[in-house]
Amino acid sequence: MADDKEVTIYDIAEYLQISAATVSRGLKNSTSVNKHTRKKIADAAIALGYQSNTFASSLRSKSTNTLGVLVPRLNSYFMSSALAGMEKAANLHGYHLIIAQSLEDVKKEKVNAATMFNKRVDGLLISLAYDTQDIEHLEPFFKRKIPVVFFDRVHPHNDSISVVIDNYAAAYNVTQHLIDQGCKRIMHLGGNLLRNVYNDRFNGYRQALKDNNLPFQDKWHLVSTLSEKAGDAAARHILSLPPAKRPDGLFAANDTAAVHGMIALQAAGLRIPQDLAVAGFNNDPISKIIAPNLTTVDYSGDNMGITAVTNLINHLKGISDLYSTNSITLRADLIVRASSLKKG
Amino acid sequence: MADDKEVTIYDIAEYLQISAATVSRGLKNSTSVNKHTRKKIADAAIALGYQSNTFASSLRSKSTNTLGVLVPRLNSYFMSSALAGMEKAANLHGYHLIIAQSLEDVKKEKVNAATMFNKRVDGLLISLAYDTQDIEHLEPFFKRKIPVVFFDRVHPHNDSISVVIDNYAAAYNVTQHLIDQGCKRIMHLGGNLLRNVYNDRFNGYRQALKDNNLPFQDKWHLVSTLSEKAGDAAARHILSLPPAKRPDGLFAANDTAAVHGMIALQAAGLRIPQDLAVAGFNNDPISKIIAPNLTTVDYSGDNMGITAVTNLINHLKGISDLYSTNSITLRADLIVRASSLKKG
DNA sequence: TTGTACGCGTTATCAG
DNA sequence: CTGATAACGCGTACAA
Numbered sequence: 001m002a003d004d005k006e007v008t009i010y011d012i013a014e015y016l017q018i019s020a021a022t023v024s025r026g027l028k029n030s031t032s033v034n035k036h037t038r039k040k041i042a043d044a045a046i047a048l049g050y051q052s053n054t055f056a057s058s059l060r061s062k063s064t065n066t067l068g069v070l071v072p073r074l075n076s077y078f079m080s081s082a083l084a085g086m087e088k089a090a091n092l093h094g095y096h097l098i099i100a101q102s103l104e105d106v107k108k109e110k111v112n113a114a115t116m117f118n119k120r121v122d123g124l125l126i127s128l129a130y131d132t133q134d135i136e137h138l139e140p141f142f143k144r145k146i147p148v149v150f151f152d153r154v155h156p157h158n159d160s161i162s163v164v165i166d167n168y169a170a171a172y173n174v175t176q177h178l179i180d181q182g183c184k185r186i187m188h189l190g191g192n193l194l195r196n197v198y199n200d201r202f203n204g205y206r207q208a209l210k211d212n213n214l215p216f217q218d219k220w221h222l223v224s225t226l227s228e229k230a231g232d233a234a235a236r237h238i239l240s241l242p243p244a245k246r247p248d249g250l251f252a253a254n255d256t257a258a259v260h261g262m263i264a265l266q267a268a269g270l271r272i273p274q275d276l277a278v279a280g281f282n283n284d285p286i287s288k289i290i291a292p293n294l295t296t297v298d299y300s301g302d303n304m305g306i307t308a309v310t311n312l313i314n315h316l317k318g319i320s321d322l323y324s325t326n327s328i329t330l331r332a333d334l335i336v337r338a339s340s341l342k343k344g
Numbered sequence: 345m346a347d348d349k350e351v352t353i354y355d356i357a358e359y360l361q362i363s364a365a366t367v368s369r370g371l372k373n374s375t376s377v378n379k380h381t382r383k384k385i386a387d388a389a390i391a392l393g394y395q396s397n398t399f400a401s402s403l404r405s406k407s408t409n410t411l412g413v414l415v416p417r418l419n420s421y422f423m424s425s426a427l428a429g430m431e432k433a434a435n436l437h438g439y440h441l442i443i444a445q446s447l448e449d450v451k452k453e454k455v456n457a458a459t460m461f462n463k464r465v466d467g468l469l470i471s472l473a474y475d476t477q478d479i480e481h482l483e484p485f486f487k488r489k490i491p492v493v494f495f496d497r498v499h500p501h502n503d504s505i506s507v508v509i510d511n512y513a514a515a516y517n518v519t520q521h522l523i524d525q526g527c528k529r530i531m532h533l534g535g536n537l538l539r540n541v542y543n544d545r546f547n548g549y550r551q552a553l554k555d556n557n558l559p560f561q562d563k564w565h566l567v568s569t570l571s572e573k574a575g576d577a578a579a580r581h582i583l584s585l586p587p588a589k590r591p592d593g594l595f596a597a598n599d600t601a602a603v604h605g606m607i608a609l610q611a612a613g614l615r616i617p618q619d620l621a622v623a624g625f626n627n628d629p630i631s632k633i634i635a636p637n638l639t640t641v642d643y644s645g646d647n648m649g650i651t652a653v654t655n656l657i658n659h660l661k662g663i664s665d666l667y668s669t670n671s672i673t674l675r676a677d678l679i680v681r682a683s684s685l686k687k688g
Numbered sequence: 689t690t691g692t693a694c695g696c697g698t699t700a701t702c703a704g
Numbered sequence: 705c706t707g708a709t710a711a712c713g714c715g716t717a718c719a720a
Contacts, residue, residue, distance in 0.1 A: 008697055019707045024699060034705060051484060054462045055399030055408070056697035059712050064399070066442070074431060075646075080424035087418060087445050091452075096459060098410070098442045101431050108435075115440060118398045140395060228629075259633055285572075289603055289633050302419075352713055363691045368715060378689060400713035403696050 007050045015044050027052065058120065067312065068116030069099045070109065070126040072153070076256075077284045078301040079127075082151070085305025086125065093313045095122070104130040110137040117141060123312045128153040130192055130225070147315050151308045153195050154327075161325065163308045165332035167197050170297045171204030173334045174251050174279045177295070179212050181342040183249030183277050187220045189234045189261065190253045198223075201253050201281065226253055231260030238276070239268050248276055249340075255280035255287045255296055262290055262339065277340040292338030299332050351394045359388050371396065402464065411656065412460030413443045414453065414470045416497070420600075421628045422645040423471075426495065429649025430469065437657045439466070448474040454481040461485060467656045472497040474536055474569070491659050495652045497539050505669065507652045509676035511541050514641045515548030517678045518595050518623045521639070523556050525686040527593030527621050531564045533578045533605065534597045542567075545597050545625065570597055575604030582620070583612050592620055593684075599624035599631045599640055606634055606683065621684040636682030643676050 009023040016023070018037070026033045026041035033041075044050075058064045067090055071079055083099065090097050098119060102109035109129045116124055117140045124141055126148065135155050141148050142159050154162040178186050188205045191198035202221065209216045222237065224230035234257065238246055252258035258280030262272055272278055272292060279295040280287055287294035307328060314320040353367040360367070362381070370377045370385035377385075388394075402408045411434055415423055427443065434441050442463060446453035453473045460468055461484045468485055470492065479499050485492050486503050498506040522530050532549045535542035546565065553560045566581065568574035578601065582590055596602035602624030606616055616622055616636060623639040624631055631638035651672060658664040 006697080010697080020697090021699080021708075022706055024697095025706090032705065037705085049484075049487075051458070052462050053403075053464065053697050055402045055464065056712090057699070058399045059397075059403055059697080059714090060699040062712075073428065075421075075424040075428040077419070077421075080419040080427075083424075083443075084417065084419040084445065087443065088447075091444065091456075096442055096444065096463070098440055099427075099431065100435065100440065101428065103432075112435075114395070118396050119440070120397065120399065140393070143393075263633070286630055286633050289607070289630050291635055350713080354713080364714080365692080365716080366690055368713095369690090372715095376689065381689085397713050400696095401715075403698090403713080404715045406696080 006053065007048050008053070009050070011048055012041060012044045012050055015048060016040055062120075064120050064122055065094060066096050066098055066119065066121050067309065068119070068121035068124045068126075069097050070102065070112050070116065070124065071099075072102055072104045072127060072129050074099070074101050077286075078152075078282055078299065081301030082127075082305035082308075083301075085302035086309045087305075088302075089306045089309035089313070093310075093317075095309075095313060102129040106132045113137045114140075117146075121146070122316055123147045123149065125149050125151060125308055125312065127151050128155060128195065131194065133194070147312055149308050149312045151304055153197055155196075156326075158326070161311065162327040163304055163311070163330065164196070164327060165299060165304075165330050167200035167332075168204040168207075170281070170299075170332045170334070171201035171251070171253075172208045173204075174281070174295070174297060175205045175208035176212070177334060177336065178249040178251060178277055178279060178340060179208065179214065181249075181273070181277055181340055183247075183342070184214060185220070185247045186214070186249035186251060187222065187234075187238070187247035188251050188253070189222045189224060189226070189230070189257050191226050192223065198253055205251055220247060224257065226257040228256055228260045231257035231262075232264050235261045235264030235268070238265065239270075246276070250276055250278045252278070252280050255282045255284035255294060258294055258296070259284075259286050259290045262294070273338065273340055273342050277342055279340050283335055287335075287337070290339070292341075295337045295340035296335050297332050298335050300330070303330055350397065351392050352397070353394070355392055356385060356388045356394055359392060360384055406464075408464050408466055409438060410440050410442055410463065410465050411653065412463070412465035412468045412470075413441050414446065414456050414460065414468065415443075416446055416448045416471060416473050418443070418445050421630075422496075422626055422643065425645030426471075426649035426652075427645075429646035430653045431649075432646075433650045433653035433657070437654075439653075439657060446473040450476045457481045458484075461490075465490070466660055467491045467493065469493050469495060469652055469656065471495050472499060472539065475538065477538070491656055493652050493656045495648055497541055499540075500670075502670070505655065506671040507648055507655070507674065508540070508671060509643060509648075509674050511544035511676075512548040512551075514625070514643075514676045514678070515545035515595070515597075516552045517548075518625070518639070518641060519549045519552035520556070521678060521680065522593040522595060522621055522623060522684060523552065523558065525593075525617070525621055525684055527591075527686070528558060529564070529591045530558070530593035530595060531566065531578075531582070531591035532595050532597075533566045533568060533570070533574070533601050535570050536567065542597055549595055564591060568601065570601040572600055572604045575601035575606075576608050579605045579608030579612070582609065583614075590620070594620055594622045596622070596624050599626045599628035599638060602638055602640075603628075603630050603634045606638070617682065617684050617686050621686055623684050627679055631679075631681070634683070636685075639681045639684035640679050641676050642679050644674070647674055 100112040444456040492504040
């Protein structure tokens with residue numbers, strides 16, 4: 001009952017009157033150990049209640065089987081789906097996840113990146129904070145050739161890979177769809193243009209307008225954090241305009257803002273889609289609950305998470321060369337629902 | 345440019361012509377090191393690009409500053425909020441999180457628990473899988489006195505603590521509220537009774553019926569996984585009953601099932617709350633998007649996460665005795681919204 | 689205030 | 705197939 005000391009491979013070795021080296025090898029089922037001995041070792045391990053000490057092993061083998069995940073926030077539908085996908089893929093390959101959030105704060109992002117490095121993660125998965133300008137804080141990883149995978153909110157870098165969707169094309173398609181429905185005055189509720197996702201969506205939107213000879217006005221481009229409140233504020237902004245000057249279409253860069261905008265607009269008596277067609281982005285569950293259902297872009301966090309981790313691990317195992325390509329683009333289809341259907 | 349070797353405290357020591365021991369002490373700002381020397385060490389560390397090796401340190405000090413988090417799923421609103429809260433609290437105290445999901449599978453839960461132990465987490469936070477029967481797989485933690493904190497889906501155990509809400513009281517209140525609104529035939533869409541949360545909610549519901557002299561019928565208690573599909577199926581079940589035999593109230597053990605039930609019922613022409621009053625559980629964002637808004641129970645994952653981690657860390661730091669109490673109950677208030685308001 | 693010497697538990701290397 | 709031994713990077717008695 002003296003359960004106070006760790007049970008180590010030495011205890012097993014002594015117990016079986018063999019060497020610790022053999023125990024170590026036997027424990028990982030090395031074929032260079034007699035099958036019979038292997039069995040004895042496994043049994044003894046259980047009998048003695050042995051539990052391997054991961055970081056003693058890591059210290060020696062210089063690999064932790066751990067991936068660092070650094071995201072802006074943990075509690076959004078997209079992100080929690082991405083994490084779920086990552087965990088699934090990681091688990092499948094015997095890797096584990098250490099997770100931190102920057103809360104959209106570069107400073108926290110830097111501190112967390114350093115922590116991940118100190119923990120000697122075998123690879124880093126990162127989606128950048130709202131106002132991260134450069135990625136100097138990732139230099140330690142690049143220097144030591146620890147693979148970094150950006151996803152969603154990325155930053156171009158030669159020695160890393162990005163997993164993204166084609167935000168430009170998706171936004172273009174959304175806008176074109178609204179135009180096809182007869183919208184002529186389309187407002188865009190977007191995010192910080194510093195981040196590729198919002199910049200690309202904005203550009204896709206603008207290009208679609210241009211290609212259809214529709215004028216773009218600066219005041220139709222609202223920048224926000226795309227929160228519930230931001231959706232609300234956008235609605236109030238629209239309602240503050242004289243009816244003749246109001247947009248007849250709204251494309252929000254996420255579903256949260258779109259939905260809360262809709263609710264506020266509807267509360268004020270506007271009809272959707274008749275008075276104003278609305279489209280969002282992400283295919284968040286809320287898009288199927290709001291009435292009318294929200295037109296959006298299918299953006300699977302799960303897929304993105306699985307892809308990011310699988311590629312990272314393949315690279316770690318030398319199966320694929322991470323840097324042979326710089327970017328993986330996942331598909332993200334337009335999902336048309338009633339909120340944007342002015343015609344039939 | 346030969347950045348291929350780790351920079352260790354020995355490199356700093358050699359660089360400064362002092363001993364590694366002093367460097368080690370200086371790095372953690374020990375007052376037993378000359379202030380001037382300390383400064384030199386810090387500077388040299390930066391100059392040489394030193395990054396401490398966490399697990400070498402852990403191996404020596406036998407503490408990892410890492411907490412294990414083991415949950416059924418990562419991608420639910422409640423759970424991602426709880427994780428966000430945990431990360432926030434952990435980060436605040438210099439702890440980090442290693443996260444895994446059981447995907448509601450006991451086998452995975454066991455494997456993951458073992459991994460967490462092998463990684464020598466300083467403490468474990470766990471919410472049990474759907475069908476976990478016993479917690480023998482946590483024995484290694486108990487034996488080595490590594491603190492375990494259960495949250496949400498808990499299991500009574502002397503050497504651990506549980507962070508919960510009063511599910512019984514909350515469910516009682518929901519049911520009483522429905523009764524107050526005139527409901528006489530209340531159906532309960534619940535989860536697996538093996539889990540405290542669903543069992544307690546069921547019992548609260550039943551007791552409220554009893555206290556109001558309303559009959560309970562077995563067939564009014566539906567057990568499911570509380571998924572979108574389960575909500576749908578429950579609705580179809582209700583619709584399959586002859587109108588006179590249908591319930592006039594529905595209490596679902598989560599908002600997802602409640603909302604998707606509502607949508608299906610409404611699609612079939614039932615009016616909510618007139619024909620059927622509905623209440624859910626969790627105060628998920630979707631409860632404020634469905635029309636009419638869903639009556640529910642406010643259940644803050646963020647709070648629960650913060651509470652669980654803070655208590656765990658206080659215990660680790662010896663500030664509080666984890667086991668002086670066996671359970672912390674957070675408040676969870678009824679939020680009345682239109683979906684249940686038959687009267688005014 | 690600083691240095692010496694050793695150990696944490698594992699794995700790699702080399703020899704047999 | 706197995707064993708002896710050193711090393712991974714750090715922390716800490718103990719001594720100076």
